[in-house]
Amino acid sequence: MAIVYQKSKGLTDVELHYCPGCTHGIVHKLVAETLEELDVLGNTIGVAPVGCSVFAYKYFNCDMHEAAHGRAPAVATGIKRVLPEHIVFTYQGDGDLAAIGTAEIVHAAMRGEKFTTIFINNAIYGMTGGQMAPTTLVGQRATTAPLGRDREHYGSPIRMSEMLATIDGAAYIERVTVTTPANIIKAKRAIKKAFQLQIAGKGFTMIEVLSTCPTNWGLTPVEALEWLNNNMVPAFPLGVFRDITAEEAK
Amino acid sequence: MAKELWKGNEAIAEAAIRAGCRCYFGYPITPQSEIPEYMSLHMPKVGGIFLQSESEVAAINMVYGASGAGARVMTSSSSPGISLKQEGISYICSAELPAVIVNVMRGGPGLGTIQPSQGDYFQATRGGGHGDYRVIVFAPANIQEVVDLMQDSFELADKYRMPVMMIMDGMIGQMMEPVEWKKPPVNPEDLPAKPWATTGTKGIHEPKAIHSLFIDPNESNDHNMRLDAKYQRIMADEQRYETSETEDAELIFVAFGTPARLARAAARLLEEEGIKAGVFRPITIWPYPYDALYQAAAQDSVKAVVTVEMNTGQMIDDVRIAVRGCKPVSFVGQAGGRVPTPQEVVAAAKSALGR
Ligand SMILES: Cc1ncc(C[n+]2csc(CCOP(=O)(O)OP(=O)(O)O)c2C)c(N)n1
Ligand code: SF4
Numbered sequence: 221m222a223i224v225y226q227k228s229k230g231l232t233d234v235e236l237h238y239c240p241g242c243t244h245g246i247v248h249k250l251v252a253e254t255l256e257e258l259d260v261l262g263n264t265i266g267v268a269p270v271g272c273s274v275f276a277y278k279y280f281n282c283d284m285h286e287a288a289h290g291r292a293p294a295v296a297t298g299i300k301r302v303l304p305e306h307i308v309f310t311y312q313g314d315g316d317l318a319a320i321g322t323a324e325i326v327h328a329a330m331r332g333e334k335f336t337t338i339f340i341n342n343a344i345y346g347m348t349g350g351q352m353a354p355t356t357l358v359g360q361r362a363t364t365a366p367l368g369r370d371r372e373h374y375g376s377p378i379r380m381s382e383m384l385a386t387i388d389g390a391a392y393i394e395r396v397t398v399t400t401p402a403n404i405i406k407a408k409r410a411i412k413k414a415f416q417l418q419i420a421g422k423g424f425t426m427i428e429v430l431s432t433c434p435t436n437w438g439l440t441p442v443e444a445l446e447w448l449n450n451n452m453v454p455a456f457p458l459g460v461f462r463d464i465t466a467e468e469a470k
Numbered sequence: 471m472a473k474e475l476w477k478g479n480e481a482i483a484e485a486a487i488r489a490g491c492r493c494y495f496g497y498p499i500t501p502q503s504e505i506p507e508y509m510s511l512h513m514p515k516v517g518g519i520f521l522q523s524e525s526e527v528a529a530i531n532m533v534y535g536a537s538g539a540g541a542r543v544m545t546s547s548s549s550p551g552i553s554l555k556q557e558g559i560s561y562i563c564s565a566e567l568p569a570v571i572v573n574v575m576r577g578g579p580g581l582g583t584i585q586p587s588q589g590d591y592f593q594a595t596r597g598g599g600h601g602d603y604r605v606i607v608f609a610p611a612n613i614q615e616v617v618d619l620m621q622d623s624f625e626l627a628d629k630y631r632m633p634v635m636m637i638m639d640g641m642i643g644q645m646m647e648p649v650e651w652k653k654p655p656v657n658p659e660d661l662p663a664k665p666w667a668t669t670g671t672k673g674i675h676e677p678k679a680i681h682s683l684f685i686d687p688n689e690s691n692d693h694n695m696r697l698d699a700k701y702q703r704i705m706a707d708e709q710r711y712e713t714s715e716t717e718d719a720e721l722i723f724v725a726f727g728t729p730a731r732l733a734r735a736a737a738r739l740l741e742e743e744g745i746k747a748g749v750f751r752p753i754t755i756w757p758y759p760y761d762a763l764y765q766a767a768a769q770d771s772v773k774a775v776v777t778v779e780m781n782t783g784q785m786i787d788d789v790r791i792a793v794r795g796c797k798p799v800s801f802v803g804q805a806g807g808r809v810p811t812p813q814e815v816v817a818a819a820k821s822a823l824g825r
Binding site for chain 2: 232261262263264265267268274275277278280281282283284285286287288291294295296297298299300301302303306323324326327331
């Protein structure tokens with residue numbers, strides 16, 4: 221019998237703890253497949269964040285290092301500087317990367333650190349129970365913004381990809397989502413490109429993935445995908461924000 | 471070997487390189503900035519890594535990553551920066567990774583002053599970050615001792631897989647003293663392998679994970695108890711101290727770092743007045759040499775114990791624990807950047823003796 225589908229060797233057999241319909245799992249799969257296809261699993265160190273993906277260090281089938289909340293880019297910097305021939309990635313949520321760890325990600329990009337960041341933007345703090353994130357949409361409800369995010373009080377969501385794309389040290393920055401099979405294929409392509417550019421030593425690479433949190437959005441998994449497409453995509457446009465290979469080709 | 475004149479901060483950096491350290495992350499702050507400056511020039515010459523980070527928070531987390539990847543790594547800072555490193559130190563302790571952290575202390579609290587102080591004794595010895603953890607803390611009193619202890623610091627960090635801190639007041643960082651390089655330089659290639667480091671599975675071994683998360687309360691309890699057993703071993707095996715003229719002394723000064731030198735000067739002044747005073751100097755302030763201090767204080771000859779500190783009285787808590795009430799303990803010191811004079815110390819000693 222021909223095998224038409226099997227689980228990536230990039231994932232361990234540990235059962236994922238993510239809620240039903242959460243797209244964290246899809247992104248794990250894409251990263252794992254990429255590492256497997258590039259044949260770098262034995263040479264990779266991943267950095268897990270604090271957030272719903274804190275247990276990522278149990279899921280990826282490569283050496284892993286768990287960081288403090290927001291500090292993954294600094295930890296990854298330490299690892300990559302010591303092991304420049306290895307593949308290093310961070311996997312971070314929006315609270316981790318765009319609130320408590322903003323300084324670390326900006327300066328890792330500025331230094332052109334040669335690791336890849338997978339940035340899960342679900343517009344909420346998932347792990348701690350649905351509090352407002354810096355990426356929460358104006359009007360979107362959160363447990364610390366019960367009437368919805370008020371622009372006067374909290375400003376409007378921060379667009380990290382656009383911001384980091386202004387930094388010379390960034391080699392590749394793209395925002396994708398995983399709401400449809402077509403989007404998943406695009407997301408996979410983006411993740412693979414980021415890792416390839418890391419291997420080529422081009423600089424800092426980040427793929428922002430618009431991701432669902434049905435649990436804290438108070439939606440079913442299917443509603444959550446629709447909500448993401450209808451509300452998050454307009455606020456966080458998909459696309460490539462920086463690609464030095466395109467610039468080099470010019 | 472001939473003696474050379476070295477500035478404290480530069481000697482710290484050179485000693486670390488000679489101890490096989492090939493990785494330094496830090497952020498400028500007075501009075502320790504000569505350490506990153508020296509590292510930036512000399513680390514590349516030995517194929518090492520120097521990186522000025524965006525903050526002390528980032529620096530300690532770079533240390534965390536580099537240590538996990540197997541490097542012999544250090545960071546340094548001064549008091550406000552050490553406050554920022556506490557989160558990372560707590561993680562490094564829990565994840566059981568080696569690192570050396572130097573604190574060239576300045577006056578606090580807050581922004582304080584850039585002048586020398588010992589205001590971070592509590593922070594260093596009580597665990598300035600969250601959770602049940604300890605770090606080994608050396609408190610050298612001169613630049614030669616800084617240099618001599620550096621290799622030990624890295625070795626103990628590796629042996630116990632935990633941070634070793636070296637704390638000194640800003641005076642030691644800023645002054646110049648003769649230094650003799652007694653130990654041969656360490657070649658990092660010759661260091662024992664670190665089988666726990668995350669350096670890739672190579673497709674051979676199971677994936678390793680460095681982490682400090684123990685979500686199950688039983689696992690968390692076991693983890694803490696295991697760490698504590700290690701700390702108990704260190705308390706039994708790693709205490710260091712020095713005594714000077716404490717035998718049959720009438721008065722014992724207890725002091726670490728620069729005040730120990732002041733206390734010796736005061737002891738000499740007291741001798742001229744016919745009072746025999748000795749100095750007990752802890753070299754490790756954690757683990758604290760409680761028993762040795764008790765032995766010294768409990769001698770029949772001793773009438774009073776006086777701690778001399780450049781703060782408002784922090785180590786005195788440990789001195790009281792050590793002395794166990796067998797003799798009166800009093801304090802003399804200056805805080806926030808002022809250094810006590812030998813005369814002030816002499817006056818405090820006489821008052822403690824009721825003279
Ligand atoms: C220093 C510190 N502050 C706060 C927390 C609590 N905390 C854990 S995860 C988290 C937010 C996670 O949100 P995000 O990064 O968006 O990831 P998600 O859970 O949504 O995947 C917070 C505030 C912590 N662990 N450490
Ligand atoms: S809380 Fe939200 S982000 Fe976290 S696992 Fe559940 S659905 Fe996913």
